[in-house]
Amino acid sequence: MLIAYNEERQLFLPYQYTREDLQRYRRFMKFYCPQCQHPVHLKIGQYNIPHFAHQSKNNCAQLFAEGESQLHLQGKLQLFEWLKKIGHTVMLEPYLKELSQRPDLLVTSDRRQVAIEFQCSTITHEKWLSRTLGYKKNAIQVLWLFQTSLKNSSLQGIQKLNISPILQKVIAYTAQDQPYLITYDAKTARFIYWTNLLPVYGHTFIGKVQEMTTNMQHFPFYEPVVITIEEFRLYWQLYKRYCRQFAYQRLLHNHKGVQDAFLRSCYELGFTLTAMPDYVGIPVKASEAIPMFSLEWQTILHYFCQGIQQLPHELNKSEIRFFLSEQNMDITDQAVKAIQNYGAIFAKNYQNHYIPDICGHVYAHLFAIATIY
Structure with a gap:
C-alpha cells in the first residue's frame, strides 16, 4: 500500500519524501493501516517504490492486498499525479467502508465519483464482476485500466490483436458505436488505444493501435475517431x-x-x-x-x-x-x-x-x- 496514517492521524505518502527522510521517519514514527488501524511497516528499498506492509497477517490483507508489484505501485502513482496535475479531485487508495472495497484511485467531479482500478495481475471473472457490481450498487462508475501487455506495448498501427476474455469485458464504445479499448503502460507512462476493434474469432481482433502520453490525455478519456476507408x-x-x-x-x-x-x-x-x-x-x-x-x-x-x-x-x-x-x-x-x-x-x-x-x-x-x- 502507498498510504498510511501516522500517530497523529495524518495521512502519510512516502513517495513525497526522499529516502533519507523516510529512513529518519521510520526510526521514530509509527504508521497504521487506514483500513484496519493495525500497525504497518514502512519499506524503503534501494530501487523499489517506498510503501507500507502489515507487520503481521490479518483479515485486512484480504481486502487490502499485500505483495503488490512495483509496476502496479508505479502505475497508481503516475495516474494519481496525472489526475492532480490536470485539476481533478482524486484520492489514492481510499477505503470505501460501505463497499468494503478500496479502489486504486477515486475521482470526484460534480458529485460524480469514478473509481479507477489499475490492474497489473490476472483477475478472475468472478472477482472482476463482484467488484464492478459493488461500485455500481453504490452509484460509483468504475473504470478498469489494465497494464498494457508486453506484446502490444511497442507496436502501433493496424494489426492483429489478442484480447483476453477479461479485457473484452471492459471494451468501451464511442458515440458512433465503435468499440475500443484503453490500456496503460506504467513502464512508459503512456495510454495505449486499441481502436475500431473488428472481431475475427474468439480472442482475435483486428484493430488500430495508437499511444498517447499523459501530457496529451484528458479525463474523461478522449474517444478515438473512426478509421478511414483507406x-x-x-x-x-x-x-x-x-x-x-x-x-x-x-x-x-x-x-x-x-x-x-x-x-x-x-x-x-x-x-x-x-x-x-x-x-x-x-x-x-x-x-x-x-x-x-x-x-x-x-x-x-x-x-x-x-x-x-x-x-x-x-x-x-x-x-x-x-x-x-x-x-x-x-x-x-x-x-x-x-x-x-x-x-x-x-x-x-x-x-x-x-x-x-x-x-x-x-x-x-x-x-x-x-x-x-
Missing part, C-alpha cells in the same frame, strides 16, 4: 487472409468428413475452399455473438437458405432463430442482429450483382453507419 482496406486484407487460413486449416485438419457442416455446405453449394466467393467471410456488427468464424457460419447460412429457397436478406426472425437452433448456437438478440446485418450487406451485393467494391460497402455498414439493424 485504413479499412488494410483491415479487409488482413481479414480475408484469416478467411483463407481458416479454410485451409479446416480442410487440412478435418476429421468429420461429410459430417462437418461447413465442408458439407461448401460441397453442396459448389464452393472451392481455395477460392471462396467474396460474399462469404464478411465482418458484420454483432458477429461476436456467433461462436463461429464468419466464413463458416455464412457458408452454412447459404446452404440453409438454399434448403428453404430463401436468400439471407429474406429471412425473418423466426427462420433465423431456427437456423441458430439447428447449429446448436445460443439464440440471442445479438446473434439474430448479426445475421440480419449480414443479410443487409448481401442484399446490396445481390441487387447490384455483387458490386466490385464490396469492401467499401462493408465499411459503410461497420463504420460509417451507426444504425444497429
